Amino acid sequence: MLTIGRLASYAGVTIRAVRHYHQIGLLPEPERDASGYRTYDADAVVRLVRIRTLAEAGVPLAWVRELLDADPAAFAAAISEIDRQLRTRIRTLREHRRRIALLGCGDSLAVPAEVVDYLDRLRAIGAPEAVIEAERDAWILVAARWPEAIPAFMADKVAQLADPKVVRLYRLVSRLAENSADDALLRETADAMIDLFEQAAARGELDWQDEAMPDAAFVRLLDSFVDGVHPAVGRLRELIAERGWIGWNRVERRAP
Amino acid sequence: MLTIGRLASYAGVTIRAVRHYHQIGLLPEPERDASGYRTYDADAVVRLVRIRTLAEAGVPLAWVRELLDADPAAFAAAISEIDRQLRTRIRTLREHRRRIALLGCGDSLAVPAEVVDYLDRLRAIGAPEAVIEAERDAWILVAARWPEAIPAFMADKVAQLADPKVVRLYRLVSRLAENSADDALLRETADAMIDLFEQAAARGELDWQDEAMPDAAFVRLLDSFVDGVHPAVGRLRELIAERGWIGWNRVERRAP
DNA sequence: TGCGGGGTTGACGCTGCGTCAAGGTCAAGC
């Protein structure tokens, strides 16, 4: 007759594991001796070893009991099902490895490569860091909702940067970032933006905005990044609104 | 301003996950509105997306917080550590797959291949099923404690089966299994066993028993399988003991 | 006013044990 400790050591498991198996009914509770100790016989060791054999092969304990006395067909079926699950988990972990290898750090975390490229171009034409961060955050949101649309969006945005008017606007914004009290500069910036808005309207580029961004609340959310860039943005928004334009990420002409 | 549901849907996570991140301090608790609803801003979405990006790459949540504002060097170090852990887990699962593919079912569960072979030979010479089961269970215990010793043990046991005396003994045992009341048969079996014991003793085969099986309690445990085969085994043990021999798996000569 | 679809906190469940906590038991040495 064995104590729990000897049983466990014969089977190569911990005492805690044995008690756990009792608790979940995998190993029957044996007789107790006068002092309450569990007393095991050799059959318990055999059963325990079999339990471990299955458990160490990745069989969930919940399935072990049925497997221990399953006929060959059921056994084989269960084994192949468990193997399937193991394969799935391995695939998941491999996917994790793939993703973790792609992770950039800090700024570029959660930002698709196309967006990183676009932000670099913005930086190259002298956009202020605050603007770039706002763009980055906004594109993080867009990428989370429509990851597949990012390449097209970015191709579009990069193409826009070829327009000298756009570059000039960013220059103005950059100067404004350093001297936001300059009212003439503010007006000049507003003019430049409206010029671009009107150009876009003339080319019909505003017409498919609704399809690209169908969610008004989401667009307001994106706008909030722009508003957070600098206090002067509020003034800018007012100036532009006075001239009948509303919105940053989806612009509309309204009665002034 | 967003409710928790919109926040979650923008970031592609469940509401429960967001609350969980609050609970573990990964995402700061936002302001509440008059009715107690949490009100989020766009920055919360960005942070949440970043958390998900890391979590979906297999980063444990406990590490996400530090990673979110780690410098590139620390970030890279953490990433490589996490990748190491992922590789370890993949190796573990692959080992599970390997083992599960090797699992026999029912009888052969937890029995090494060499033992299966030996049991088949026993069956071939006509050993009764009860004896084979007892052998099987005993070898399960031995294999659990000294798996590396099994091939040598089995080579030895298989070699023994070449001895006609051993084969004859199993024949007797087999007849005894069918007719345990036959006293003459019982005595003949005892004689056959003692003959083998003495032959082994003469060849010095009993001398290294202690080295092979140093644990007396363990040997008693193995013996208990033999005792459980059939009630007649008890009679057999007495008969043999009268002639000065004790034990099944490790035999000793004692003063009768 | 009722209904459906939000939101709130609190708590248990899952997996397979590890790890205290707070004791009772046993064999051995003094």
Added chain:
DNA sequence: GCTTGACCTTGACGCAGCGTCAACCCCGCA
């Protein structure tokens, strides 16, 4: 007979990352 140390007992929390009730509040709409 007493201590010591190794072993046994039950009970309960902890772990990772949420899923899933339960029980209740809030809001807009017919």
